[in-house]
Amino acid sequence: MADIILNPYYMQIASFILINIILGISIYITLSTGLLSLGSAGFMSIGAYTSALVTMKLGFPMPLGIVSGAMVAALAGILVGIPTLRLSGVYLAIATLGFGEVIRVWFNNLEITRGALGIPGIPQMGREITGSLREFGITPDMLGLRANQFSALILFFILLILVILTVWFFVRLQRSRIGRAYAAIKADEEAAEAMGINTTYYKVLAFAQGALVAGFAGALYAHTTSFINPGDFSYHRAVEILIFAVFGGSEVIWGPIFGAAFLTLMPEVLRGLADYRFMIYGVLLIVMMAFRPQGIIDYQVLDWLKKKVKRNKSASPLDKQKGGDA
Amino acid sequence: MKKWMKVVGLIVSVMLLLSVVACGSQGTSGEGGEQSGETESGEKVAKIGVISYLTGDGAAYGEAITSGFEMARDELNEKHKGELKIELVIEDSAGKRDQALNAAQKLINSDNVLAILGPTLSSEMFVVGPEANAAGVPIMGTSNTAKGIPEIGDYVFRNSIPESLAIPAALKKAVDEFGIQKVAIIYGSDDDFTVSGYEVMKKAAEDLGLEILTTEEYATGDTDFSAQLTNIQAAEPDAILASSLYKEGGLIVDQARKMGLDVPFVGGNGFNSPQFINQAGEAANNLVVASPWFPERDDAQVKEFVAKFEEKYGKQPDQFAAQAYDALYIMAQAILDAGTVTDRDAVRDALANIKDFDGVTGDFSFDEIGDPVMEPVVLIVKDGKFVEFK
Amino acid sequence: MNWQQVINGLTIGSIYSIVALGYTLVFGVLQILNMAHGEIFMMGAFIGLMMVVKFQAPLPVAFLAAVLVTAILGYLLERFALRPLRGKAGVSHLAPLISTIGVSIFLENLAHHWFGAETHPFPVSFATISYQIGGVKISLVQLTIFIISITLMVGLSLWLSRTKAGTALRATAENIETASLLGVNTQKIITLTVVIASVMGGIAGVLVGMAFNAVSPQMGLEIGLKGLAIIILGGMGNIKGAMVGGLILGMTEVMSVAFGYSGYRDAIAFLMIIVILLIRPQGLFGQSAPQVRK
Secondary structure, three states, X not given: OHHXXXXXXHHHHHHHHHHHHHHHHHHHHHHOOOOOOOOHHHHHHHHHHHHHHHHHHXXXXXXXXXXXXXXXXXXXXXXXXXXXXXXXXXXXXHHHHHHHHHHHHHHHHOOOOOHHHOEOOOOOHHHHHHHHHHHXXXXXXXXXXXXXXXXXXXXXXXXXXXXXXXXXXXXXXXXXXXXXXXXXXXXXXHHHHHOOOOHHHHHHHHHHHHHHHHHHHHHHHHHHHOOEOHHHHOHHHHHHHHHHHHHHOOOOOHHHHHHHHHHHHHHHHOHHHHHHHHHHHHHHHHHHHHHOOOOOOOHHHHHHHHHHHHHHHHHHHHHHHOOOOO | OHHHHHHHHHHHHHHHXXXXXXXXXXXXXXXXXXXXXXXXXXOEEEEEEEEEOOOOOOHHHHHHHXXXXXXXXXXHHHHOOOOEEEEEEEEEOOOOHHHHHHHHHHHHHHOOOOEEEOOOOHHHHXXXXXXXXXXXOOEXXXXXXXXXXXXXXXXXXXXXXXXXXXXXXXXXXXHHHHOOOEEEXXXXXXOHHHHHHHHHHHHHHHHOOOXXXXXXXXXXXXXXXXXXXXXXXXXXXXXEEEEOOHHHHHHHHHHHHHHOOOOOXXXXXXHOOHHHHHHHHHHHOOEEEEEOXXXXXXXXXXXXXXXXXXXXXXXXXXXXXXXXXHHHHHHHHHHHHHOOXXXXXXXXXXXXXOOOEEEOOXXXXXXXXOOEEOOOEEEEEEOOEEEEOO | OOHHHHHHHHHHHHHHHHHHHHHHHHHHHHOOOOOOHHHHHHHXXXXXXXXXXXXXXXXXXXXXXXXXXXXXHHHHHHHHHHHHHOOOOOOOOOHHHHHHHHHHHHHHHHHHXXXXXXXXXOOOOOOOOEEEEOOEEEEHHHHHHHHHHHHHHHHHHHHHHXXXXXXXXXXXXXXXXXHHHOOOOHHHHHHHHHHHHHHHHHHHHHHHHHHHOOEOOOHHHHHHHHHHHHHHHHOOOOHHHHHHHHHHHHXXXXXXHHOOOHHHHHHHHHHHHHHHHHHOOOOOOOOOOOOOEO
C-alpha cells in the first residue's frame, strides 16, 4: 500500500480519476432532471480559464481562483440555461453542444487566453503547496519524502476531499426537496408542473449546478496539469464525459462515478490496447443503449451491493462463533 | 451515519482501483530490467525514459522518433560495450497531455530513469517539463519547437531547433533569391504549433521590412481553403507564408496552384516532411523551408546514417528520426562526461556543457538556457524533391 | 461583390446541402438525429478514393462503389443501432442519439485504423481544367459538383412527390401509426430512409474528396456537426430547408472569410444553431414544432 501511496505515478492517475469523477457528477446532475447537456466541456473550459487567469494575472490565491472559476461557470450556466431550457430533448443537446464549440472558438481567438498556444505555467496545486510549506520551514524530507512524492500526495488528498464533499453534497441534495423536484421533472415534466413544481426554476437550477461542478472540475484540471489550451475542451471531451454517465449509469450518482473511475483507469491498465480504445468505446455505447440503457450501476445493482455488504457485516461475527467454517 | 458509510465505501473503492493499477503496471515496469547502476562486469547501465506520440493522429511522428532512438541505442551499446549500456523505457502519450504526464510520472517514479527524452509535442512538454524539473530529472525534447521550452527550468533541454531560428532563416533566403516585397500569411489558428509558427513568421516578415497584405486563418481539419486563397489571390502577394502541419499544408499548396496562384511558399517546420510532397505532388514545387536535417548532405556521417536507417526501416529518415538519433548520442555523451549513471544532477551539468557536438544534423551546442545553437539548412522543393536552396 | 467567393460559397454550400438532406430525411421519418451521418459520409469518401487509387477505376465506378457500401452501412446502422431501441419500453428518446454517437466513434476509429491518420490526396484526371467566365474562374470539378448536387436534389424531390415509395415515406414521416394502419410497411420504409440518407452522405463524401483533394478519417466529424446546424437552420425534417440551409451556411462561411473573419469561420455553424433555436426553434422553413418547446 505504501508503495502505491508514495509513488507519484499512481497518485497522478488517481488525481485524474478524481477530476473525471467530478465531471461525471456534473453531467449526472442535469441528467437527473431528464435534460441532456453536452455543454460540460464548455463549462469546464470556463472554469479552467477563469481560475488560470485570475491566479496568474490578478494574483488571486489558488483556492479563491478555483472558487471563482466554478462561480463564473455557474453564472454562464444560468445565462445559457434560461434561454436554452425552453428547448428539450435533442434540441437542447445540440444547442449545448453548439455552445461548447462557440466557447472553444472564442477562447481560440481571444488575446488574453493566448489562443491556441494555451496557458503554460499555471500554478500547480501540489508544487505550490509544497513550496509555501517550505517557506514555513516544513520540508518534505522531514516526513522522509521526496519533494515530488509529497506534492503528488498533497494533490491527491486535496482532490479526494473535494470529491468526497461534492458527492456528499449531491447525495444529500437528492434526498431534499430539490432532489425530489428533479426526480419528478425527470419522470414527467407536465405532471410535475401540475403538482405545482416550478419546473423552469428547477431546470435552470440543475443546469447551473451542472455548470458549477463542471467549472470546478475544469479549475482543478488547470491546477493539476499546469497547462491548458482550447483543444482540451473540444467535442471529444464532451462525448467522453457523456460516456462516463452512459456507461456507469445515470439513475444513481454512483453510476457516473463508477463510469469515470473505470474508464479513466482502463487506458492506463491496458496501455497495449490503445489503438482499439475508441473503437471499444463506440461499440460500448451502441451495446449499452441496446441492452442496458440505464448504465452498469442502477438501483437494482445498488440494492444488491447494499445487501451484500450487509450480509457480510452480519455474517462476520457469526463466522467467528462458528469457528469460521461458514 | 449511513452516508458516512458510503463515503468510506468510496475511499475504499478508490484505493481498490489504485491497487488494480498497481498490479497492472508492476508487470510492465518489471520488464524494464534492472535499475541504473553497475553490473558485475563493470559495465554501467543507464536507463533512459522516452515519451513518444505512438498512437493516434500523430503516430507517424512518434514512430520516426522512436526509430531514431532505437538505432542510436543499438549503435551506442555496440560502441561503448563494457563501459556503458543504454536501456530505453518507451512510453506512449497518444499526443495527450494527461497521458504524457502519467507516462512521465511512471518513468520518474516507477522506472527510476536517469533522464527523459521527449515528449513529442511542445504542449506536452509544457506539462511534463515542470514535473521533471521539480523531480530533478534531466529532460530533453527532440521535436519541441515552441517558444519557452528550455525556460521551464534548469533540467529542461531540447535539441530541436526552435521556429524562431528556422523560419527567419528560410524567409531571409527566399527574400534574397526571389526579391519578395509583399507577402500574404495563412496559418492554422487553433493549433499551438501553427500559431507559434505564425507569430515568428509575422515578426520575421516585419523585421525584413516586408509588407503583409493579408493574414488568413483556418482550423485544423479544414479541407476547403478556397475562400482564404481567393482573398490572397486578390491581394497579389510576391510570396505566401504558411504556418501549417503537412496535412493542411499539402492541401493549401495544392488548392493554391489549382487556382493559378504560382508564387513561392515559405513554410514553417510542419512542411518539412516527405509526407508533404506525397500529398501535394507537383504543387509542392517552389516551397522554401528551413530544416536542421538534410538527408542529401555531403557528409560521411549523414550518408552512413541514411543508409543504415533505410536498411533497417525501409524508408528515408525524416528530421524527427534524425533529431532523435542525435539526441540520444548527446545524452550518452553527457552520461560519459558525467561518469555516473545514478547522479541526475551530474548528468544535467554535463548536458549543459555539451559543446560542438558533431551529429547528423550538424554542429551542435546548447546555449546558456538549454536551447540548441546550430545553423539550419534552407531547402526548396524542386521537381518533387527537397534540395538545398543555394 | 466578389463573384469568385460566391462560387466558392456555392461549391461548399451545395455539398453541405446534400449532407443535410441525409440528416433531415432520417429526422423527418424517425425523429432522431443520426450522429453517425458524418462518418458514413467519410466512409463514402474513402471507398471512392480506394476505387480510384487502388483499382484505377473511373470516377462513375467510384461513385457506384461508394453508393453500394454506404447503402450497406446504412442498413447495418438501422439494423444494429436503431432498430433494437425502437418501441422498447423505458428507452429514453436520447438513446438513439447516444447510440449513433457510438457508431460515429466506431467508424471514425475504424477508418483511422485501416487508412491511417494522414490526409489522402484524391486524384482526379480533370482537376486542373477550369473555365474563365468574366472575372470568375470555375473549375470542371466545381461544375461536376453543381451538376451532381442539383440532380440529386431534384431527383429526391421528384421521388418523394411522384412515386409510391416516396409517398409512403412522407406518410410515415407524417404519422407512423396512421401510415401503418393505411397499409404502409413502416419497417421497410424506415430501413429505406436510412439507406437513402446514407447513400446521399456517401455521394457527398466522394464530392468533397474530389473538390478539395483530401480524404481523412476526421473529415466526418466537422461536416456532421455542420449538417446538424443546417437542419436546425432549415427546420428539422424539412427537405427544402436542408437545401437552402446548406447554401446559406456555405455562403456565410465563405463571406466571413472574404470579409476578414477567417478565425471565426468554424464557429458560424454553431452560432447559427444557438440563434435559430432561441429565435425560431422550428427553423426557417418549419411550420411549427410542438415537440421543440414544452
